[in-house]
Each structure stands twice: as structure tokens, then as C-alpha cells.
Amino acid sequence: MSIRDWPVQERPREKLLAHGAATLSDAELLAIFLRTGVAGRSAVDLARHLLAAFGGLRQLLEADLHGFSAHLGLGPAKYAQLQAVLEMGRRHLAARIQRDSALESPQAVRDYLKARLRHEPHEVFACLFLDTRHRVLAFEVLFHGSIDGASVYPRQVVKRALAHNAAAVILTHNHPSGVAEPSQADRQLTQKLKEALALVEVRVLDHFVVGDGEPVSLAEYGWI
CATH class of the missing domain: 3.40.140.10 (Cytidine Deaminase, domain 2)
Incomplete structure (x- = not known):
């Protein structure tokens, strides 16, 4: 079943907008990043598969390009996007500590x-x-x-x-x-x-x- 067929309140993007990102599971957050699934798998199903394959969110985030691209639905473009997201997070944290004592x-x-x-x-x-x-x-x-x-x-x-x-x-x-x-x-x-x-x-x-x-x-x- 496509995510578009889910009840609105259960869709990851709508849950985030209604209740905040902290309320989402790792798989739901990753599904928003992936945007689409693959044949026979919704984005959430694909996210769950990837988390299981890598052993967790941290391991996925820390994978190199070769390891990242070895899995269905991932490639250099997604890897570049993910690295950009991670670097934005680091720079946001850096700005917080540079602003205050x-x-x-x-x-x-x-x-x-x-x-x-x-x-x-x-x-x-x-x-x-x-x-x-x-x-x-x-x-x-x-x-x-x-x-x-x-x-x-x-x-x-x-x-x-x-x-x-x-x-x-x-x-x-x-x-x-x-x-x-x-x-x-x-x-x-x-x-x-x-x-x-x-x-x-x-x-x-x-x-x-x-x-x-x-x-x-x-x-x-x-x-x-």
C-alpha cells in the first residue's frame, strides 16, 4: 500500500507538521528523506529495510559512499543529499555555540x-x-x-x-x-x-x- 493510501494522521510528513519531528520514528524520518519507495515497498517499508540492513540510523548516516550505494534505492545523489543534511546540522550546532558563551x-x-x-x-x-x-x-x-x-x-x-x-x-x-x-x-x-x-x-x-x-x-x- 502506498503512503498516500494511509490515513492522513499516520503519514510521516503530516505527523511531523502536526506534532513535530521528535515524534517520528527513525524509519519515518528516513522515509521523509527518501521521499519515494521502490516497487512493492513504500518509503517507510524501504526505510525499515535499510535501517535493518545497516544496523541502525547511526550506521546508515556514517556509511561511506560505497556502503551506502550498495543498497536498493540509494545512490550517489541520495548520499550527497544526506551528507549535506548532516553538515547543515553540524553548522547549526556550531552557530549555537558561537552565539553564546x-x-x-x-x-x-x-x-x-x-x-x-x-x-x-x-x-x-x-x-x-x-x-x-x-x-x-x-x-x-x-x-x-x-x-x-x-x-x-x-x-x-x-x-x-x-x-x-x-x-x-x-x-x-x-x-x-x-x-x-x-x-x-x-x-x-x-x-x-x-x-x-x-x-x-x-x-x-x-x-x-x-x-x-x-x-x-x-x-x-x-x-x-
Whole structure:
């Protein structure tokens, strides 16, 4: 049965307009993006099939072009559209944290860092550089590592902080395993960077570890 034959209140697009996007399931949201199904399958049926094939929405969103295009109903055009949607989401989150003080919008910072780092297949280390009012000057990925860890050099972090004339930084890195529990090595690295940046009067406000759930704050553990 085509979606056009469904009761109006059950159609994904009409549900979104009436009740908001948050009320839709992953399959319904994906169906709106797909717009049409294929022979014998509505857009929602196709969306459910794709979510099952990829193992979930996150895996579908993080697929490369080859993996994405290997499935019925998907191709380079849809892949380009999806990447554009994802980048718009990242830029929207970036605009939110650039508009306000990072300390006044802690959830916006968490959302942005997760959007930027969760999809990385290997560990990366990055910094949010902040001005004296704790507004974001720049976000930079500084080091790429193996699946087990990244080699982080304090000299380079200090150099980039000075280049941005930053007054403070928020450190962040991801755990590709999805488990965001800070390790002893994470705590030691934080202390080393805090001491190095203090020499040039740059404060470390926090260090977030990004995994599958909410990014974990070392400051909230009392480790900053």
C-alpha cells in the first residue's frame, strides 16, 4: 500500500507538521528523506529495510559512499543529499555555540562535539578555542591516532591557542569503542595540557570524552 493510501494522521510528513519531528520514528524520518519507495515497498517499508540492513540510523548516516550505494534505492545523489543534511546540522550546532558563551550553553557544546567526533572511526583529539568571554573562536582537530589512542603534543596545542589568541580552551577526544568513560591516561593528558597552557595564561575549562551517549565531562568529575 502506498503512503498516500494511509490515513492522513499516520503519514510521516503530516505527523511531523502536526506534532513535530521528535515524534517520528527513525524509519519515518528516513522515509521523509527518501521521499519515494521502490516497487512493492513504500518509503517507510524501504526505510525499515535499510535501517535493518545497516544496523541502525547511526550506521546508515556514517556509511561511506560505497556502503551506502550498495543498497536498493540509494545512490550517489541520495548520499550527497544526506551528507549535506548532516553538515547543515553540524553548522547549526556550531552557530549555537558561537552565539553564546560556551559555559552558558553546556548542552549545545556537548551536542556539537558529539556531532563532530562520534562518527570518527579512529581516535582524534580536538580543541574548542575560546575568547575572554568564553565564546568560541575556532574548533580544530589537532591529532589523529589509532583505534587505541592519539599522540597529543602539548607544544602544538599551545601553538594553536596562541595563534587564535585564545583565553581558554575546551579539550575533547573520542572513544571509537563508544564507551566514553575517561581513562587514567585521559586524566594525565588533561593535567599535562593544563600545565602547559597555564604558562601562556590559557585556561583549560573542560575535557570532554565523546562516545555513544552523552559526552563525559572531566570537569564534572572534579578532574580539571
